[in-house]
Amino acid sequence: MPFEGVLGQSRPRNILKNALLNNKVAHAYLFFGETSVGRKPMALELAKTLNCTASIQGDNCGICLSCNKIDSGIHPDIYILEPETSTSSTRLGTIKIEALRELQKKLAYLPYEGKCKVAIIDSAETMNSQASNSFLKILEEPPPNTLFILIASNPHQLLPTLVSRCQAIRFMPLSPSDTRRILIRNRDKGEFEANDDEIEIRAMRAGGRIDQAMDPSLLEICERREELIELIAGAHLSRMDVFIRWSKSVAKQSVDVQALLSEMARLLRDITLLRSCGRSATITNADLRPQLISLAEKKKLNSLVKMFKATLVAQKDLDANYNAQLSLENLWIEFCAA
Numbered sequence: 001m002p003f004e005g006v007l008g009q010s011r012p013r014n015i016l017k018n019a020l021l022n023n024k025v026a027h028a029y030l031f032f033g034e035t036s037v038g039r040k041p042m043a044l045e046l047a048k049t050l051n052c053t054a055s056i057q058g059d060n061c062g063i064c065l066s067c068n069k070i071d072s073g074i075h076p077d078i079y080i081l082e083p084e085t086s087t088s089s090t091r092l093g094t095i096k097i098e099a100l101r102e103l104q105k106k107l108a109y110l111p112y113e114g115k116c117k118v119a120i121i122d123s124a125e126t127m128n129s130q131a132s133n134s135f136l137k138i139l140e141e142p143p144p145n146t147l148f149i150l151i152a153s154n155p156h157q158l159l160p161t162l163v164s165r166c167q168a169i170r171f172m173p174l175s176p177s178d179t180r181r182i183l184i185r186n187r188d189k190g191e192f193e194a195n196d197d198e199i200e201i202r203a204m205r206a207g208g209r210i211d212q213a214m215d216p217s218l219l220e221i222c223e224r225r226e227e228l229i230e231l232i233a234g235a236h237l238s239r240m241d242v243f244i245r246w247s248k249s250v251a252k253q254s255v256d257v258q259a260l261l262s263e264m265a266r267l268l269r270d271i272t273l274l275r276s277c278g279r280s281a282t283i284t285n286a287d288l289r290p291q292l293i294s295l296a297e298k299k300k301l302n303s304l305v306k307m308f309k310a311t312l313v314a315q316k317d318l319d320a321n322y323n324a325q326l327s328l329e330n331l332w333i334e335f336c337a338a
């Protein structure tokens, strides 16, 4: 899968291809941006191109032995460090100094069979301070024929001295159309099952992240939108009892309240856009457009903005471990007074 196989991310791809064509590949890169938007696949394409035995025009062939080995994760000159307890959905572990020491030993040798050794540090922000300092020493005296690629969500969580030694390349969230293309490709490969309508909804609502787009719970929350729209429509001080009952029942269910509030914020954002920019505004919940337009026409713009802000406050409260039922009740008071 040459560079074009990493769908979306044309800017990072062009920067890297230009560097390859002009023989100006940096010795260390920092790929930063949200998770699951193509940072690691791009790092692997760069590693493949540097080691490809039939590279063409700053790209790899995707079929030679070296490309195949990197695709299969068995190339002896490609090292990938990840947090110890990482899984595809959680990255809660840390990268420890022992892993860095091990890497340093391996990098001391010449490439076994490739042209260039590549060390990819995934979730680099999970390096603890000892590991970060150890890595900084490696970067200060880099071994020859070695490329380092750090992958991080937030570069501010890395040592500034590390960041300053890397060429930073930002990866933006994927557009809905790129998300759709990736979901269709994953479906064609048998990695994912969904009909076209479902793919459309997922692409629009994933926030540009493939892990979110493929999350089974994404559609569960989606099915509760009608219920949330009713609450927005019925917000009035004379109907507080309805909201209190709803808060109590939600607090008792095993529902992800934070996800419900994110959904509420998305709906309010859409309604506000329809109210201020007109019926054809670009919205996330395009499948509910007629309902949302009708609601937008009944609500005042400043009430919608107040409700949106109150939802964001409730989300922050929940992040700070406030009681879910109390946070929701506070939210409804704001809604009804808006």
Ligand SMILES: [Zn+2]
Residues within 6 Å of the ligand: 051, 052, 053, 054, 055, 060, 061, 062, 063, 064, 065, 066, 067
């Ligand atoms: Zn190749």
